Amino acid sequence: MTENEDLELFSPGHRACAGCGEGTAVRQILKIAGPNTVATICTGCLEVVSTGYPETAWEIPLIHAAFENSASVASGVEVALKELGKKEGVNVLAFGGDGGTFDIGFQALSGMMERGHDVTYVCLDNEAYMNTGIQRCSSTPYGASTTTSPSGKYSIGESRQKKPIAAICAAHGIPYTATASISHINDLKKKVKKAIEVDGPAFLHVFAPCPTGWRHGSDDTIEIARLAVETGVFVLWEAIDGDICDLNVTVKPKKRKPVEEYLKRQRRFGHLKEDEIAKIQAEVDKKCDKYGLPERG
């Protein structure tokens, strides 16, 4: 698909768990971004598994500073490259996990987008604080059991709906916003290309299952990601110039599968009873209706 298809800029040998969705995402994204890229990452799984001194998995220049500031570090990188006359042909990517994006890094991200830096921000979303041991985040979906939103006699697990981060980012009026999934690599790669090509901030929300935290088989990662799209749990769309009233749904399943097929494969949802599953299905139906996705099959 690209000139860099054979380049491995995120090298094998990193220490991600077997079946880690983030590793797949980063490897594929860098194939599009190519070697003329500077990346920032925030503290979290990605940093821990890929930068253990004296080794590094990164074949491009990379900087990790702290948890909440991948976007503001990237702002500094981008402005410095421009000031030093080195920005031409160089992409600036900022990676963040869902914790570093939805929660602790949200202010820095909002600032970066509002200031209009030419930075592509990639949120790798595995729906909880995985690096510290599966704690709930504002990315955690309703009903998921985590170590700080455990299911129990008086708890169904996470009690809040997932924060609509991509829509919030798009509302900043940035040139390009998209959601993508590691199950739909071509769609993901097209979106990475568009995000990099626009002049100004772009936000990519990449769905990346975590076998360790979601408690599914490490060989099920891609299938689970695909089920999220096919059930309408995670909708793949893009918006130009922040126009979320006229967004483009890029992958439309012909018939939507019932959410139960997605939920039952993951033990984080294993405690959910029929009525709770029905409640989740109703929420997903409502959302899919809004996005113009087909009826449930």
Add this chain to the structure above:
Amino acid sequence: MGEQKSLTIKGNMATALGAKLCRPNVVPAYPITPSTLFPEKMSEFIADGELDASMINVESEHSAMSACIGASATGARVVTASASQGVALMHEMLFIASGMRLPIVMAVGNRALSAPINIWCDHQDTIASRDSGWLQFYAENNQEGLDLMINAFRIAEDDRVLLPVMVGIDAFVLTHTIEGVDVPAQEDVDNFLPTYDPKQGTLNPKEPATFGSFAPPEFYQEFKQAQTQAIEDSRSVIDEVFDDYAERFGRQYNKVSTFECDDADIILLTMGSMSGTAREAVRKMRKDGKKVGLAKLTVFRPFPMPELKDILGDAKGVAVIERNISPGFGGAVFAELGATFVNEKDRPIMKNFITGLGGRDIFIENFEEMYQKTKDAVEASKVEEPVEWINMNEEVTR
């Protein structure tokens, strides 16, 4: 050598002009009283084409220091300014800037920390950042503010150092006070401070490198030791740069400056703008026949142990006067000065005075009182109360 231009300017303008003369590439900054004039002036210089650089008007001080880190790691010369709560908010990033060995320079308008909220002068903000691995300089007046900024870049960027530097100017007493300042010519600063050429590597796609690695227990301590060695090595670099500056611009800086210390029995040790009043107090007391001197700390990090031993070692008593407090102990300088002398058989009696917090003025009579209390302790050969608070508002404390 070009002629120096005499201007009458505020302290913030002095640090901004000092920074401008150093031709920074990127200025990430967030407004905060009493430093706000600094980003305003830098913005103006850029808007008027006097400075070829970019502002990043970030959304917080945490992001200011984060953007400084990103820009500096990319190879830009970077400057910012902050104060008080702002320095506290960026605390996390201060350690990361020094740990990555990035020569960022920051002007701090030294201001009290909340609560209660207070916008006036003390040194609590930068003293609370003491262990962050930054070099710390404190100015007595606006001229020092400008000069120390220029010296700070040269020291920070020296290959033997590669560490960030903060230059403190006292809130309002300096930041907002208009004083005469001699401003060096641009060409002379250009000769003094070469273009920043980071040999240690930058974020460059042609030579990819990972910055800010994850260092496990078998490596972390070595990183920290190397960083500590660099700040130790900065001691001689500071002297070298201060001397070169004096030769070129006629103003000599020292880690510790002295006034009437040679035959002094009692020495007042001060930091920042209070030193001016303290000097007047020493003049007055000398006229009364009192053998008193003044030692002013310009460099607090690295802490000038050898210089202080040399200057204070023969005195009978030292009054350590501080605009900071570590609750549950005393002042930071007092602790470190005590440790400086701990292995010396002959050492002066030391008393710690906490005063001037949150903008409380320190008057000549306060210095006289502190002198007298120190002298009494020397004569009694014992210190009953090592840490005393001076110039309390009796109506409130009663």
